Amino acid sequence: MAPGAQRSTVAVGKWRKGKLMSRPLRVGVVGLGYIGELHCRILTQSARAELVAVTDINEQRAQEIAGWTKAKAYTQVSEMLRNEDLDAVNVCLPDLHHVDVAREVATRGIPMLLEKPVAHTAEAAYRIGEALLASGSLCQINHVLRSDPRYVLAHAQSEPGKLGELIHVRAARNSVGALARHLGKSTSILFYLGVHDVDAVQWMARSQISSVFARSVNKFGHANEDAIFVSFTMENGAIGTLEYSWAWPEGLLGGFNQQIELVGTKGAASVDTRMEGLRAVNQTGEMSEDTFLWPEVNGRIGGCLRDNIENFLIAVQSGGPLLQDWRDGISAVEVLDAIRQSVREGREVAVVRRSQGAGREINGND
Ligand SMILES: NC(=O)c1ccc[n+]([C@@H]2O[C@H](COP(=O)([O-])OP(=O)(O)OC[C@H]3O[C@@H](n4cnc5c(N)ncnc54)[C@H](O)[C@@H]3O)[C@@H](O)[C@H]2O)c1
Structure with a gap:
């Protein structure tokens, strides 16, 4: 399926187990920099969410955000995921640090709103995709122009x-x-x-x-x-x-x-x-x-960021639909890889699509 085609039936994950969640979702945010703070503000203002945990490797920053959100502060993602019973996680780390955290959240089957871009290379993005496919979990990439x-x-x-x-x-x-x-x-x-x-x-x-x-x-x-x-x-x-x-x-x-x-x-x-x-x-x-x-x-806080987050929360509560399939996010990273290579080599570069090779199931040209 081409990017942007209607995907009204984006696969929903194991988390759903046939039940709708009408209560506010217990959400954790990882990465409390510029955009992570905005996620926290929106989540604390949303009737659909309860911000229960925040993680930043910078302890002072984690404590600062925990201070006004009343969420529990962590410096290690794994500890937050082990200790808290979360319904959803917003990952707001720099793209260089997405892969391990996103795979851990996906492997635990926790719905994830992952900040764009999916990862810093297509290879890293495929690894996140593999974990999502294995768990059947829900993931929305936070491309705000979609809202x-x-x-x-x-x-x-x-x-x-x-x-x-x-x-x-x-x-x-x-x-x-x-x-x-x-x-x-x-x-x-x-x-x-x-x-x-x-x-x-x-x-x-x-x-x-x-x-x-x-x-x-x-x-x-x-x-x-x-x-x-x-x-x-x-x-x-x-x-x-x-x-x-x-x-x-x-x-x-x-x-x-x-x-x-x-x-x-x-x-x-x-x-x-x-x-x-x-x-x-x-x-x-x-x-x-x-x-x-x-x-x-x-x-x-209003605008596209709020609308993207609300759409994600609604999708988790009700089982979908998402604004965008995460495979479209991987498709965009494949293009970024080709652009980077073209800059480096000073020539035209064909975009490598896993959809045309062994990874067809990752990129989902279904
Ligand atoms: N959707 C949008 O329009 C939009 C806008 C801005 C940024 N972003 C994306 O959001 C992400 C973060 O960008 P930013 O501008 O907020 O970055 P930032 O540098 O302001 O913040 C990153 C935070 O992550 C923390 N951090 C780094 N590694 C960590 C780790 N391993 N565990 C826990 N915390 C860690 C840092 O201490 C910092 O507080 C990027 O992927 C970026 O592309 C999206």
């Missing part, structure tokens, strides 16, 4: 009946250097930013990226590239580009500048997030801020 109304509506406008045959696609995600400095070596522009658009492109195009040719530049000397630009082909014959940058000056309005556009034989669909619908001007300049991803509205 962004602008992207969801553009996805609807991109269906073949409206768009015709897809001709070309363009996706861009630009951010500021401060983000690169903050993240350092813990991740890369490709895995931190790029995965969002690879997933969105494959979802909206209803097709997979088949080959990539990528170039990068690094002038600031951060631990990462300043920008990666990619030219790609798709299995459906469309061509496209991806642009990633975190070289913009800090003054970039809203700190982000992202677009996607799809042009077909019958129509086109596009999203431009540069104006968030908010602008404030003072004597030194103008400002805007996120109004879609995780804005604080009337004291509560």
Whole structure:
């Protein structure tokens, strides 16, 4: 099945055992950095969840979050999983550290909301997939654009009946250097930013990226590239580009500048997030801020992150459906691997799909 095709019957896991859970779910969060703290805030504000445990390798951080959430603090994931009877776990670790933790959660059969990207390499992602298949457990990858109304509506406008045959696609995600400095070596522009658009492109195009040719530049000397630009082909014959940058000056309005556009034989669909619908001007300049991803509205975190988390909680309580099959998340990481290889080798690289080989069951071209 192509990424983005309707999967109304995403397999549900053993946890369900034929019963619905109408009570609030006992949830644990692993990784309490930037996004993990937001998960904690949303979970403490949700009627569907009770945040009972939090884990961070940094004990001070774990205690700090435990202080205001009233959850129990841990520094070791295994200890949290052993001691707590959890209905769900949100994994918010840097992608480099996903594989062991995600496999442990999956092996225990605990439903998991795993932050994007699935892992830091396709091989690591396959290992998580193997554990999920073995346990039959539920997993949603936290690709927030799957709940962004602008992207969801553009996805609807991109269906073949409206768009015709897809001709070309363009996706861009630009951010500021401060983000690169903050993240350092813990991740890369490709895995931190790029995965969002690879997933969105494959979802909206209803097709997979088949080959990539990528170039990068690094002038600031951060631990990462300043920008990666990619030219790609798709299995459906469309061509496209991806642009990633975190070289913009800090003054970039809203700190982000992202677009996607799809042009077909019958129509086109596009999203431009540069104006968030908010602008404030003072004597030194103008400002805007996120109004879609995780804005604080009337004291509560809203937006796509909240909607993704709520959808996950509903799926765990009721047995589905999920917003996205985790195999789509692995498919996106396969493309990131090819882009990384193309940058390194300076040539076009075909995306290796386990679906075409021995791992067919992992990537699920069913
Ligand atoms: N969905 C989104 O839009 C979105 C946005 C931002 C980040 N993310 C993803 O969330 C993940 C985390 O990103 P972040 O920006 O919050 O990172 P971060 O560096 O701010 O936080 C990571 C936290 O994990 C902790 N940690 C590291 N290794 C650990 C381990 N083995 N056990 C327990 N704790 C450990 C660190 O101490 C830190 O507190 C990444 O996968 C990133 O791609 C997703």
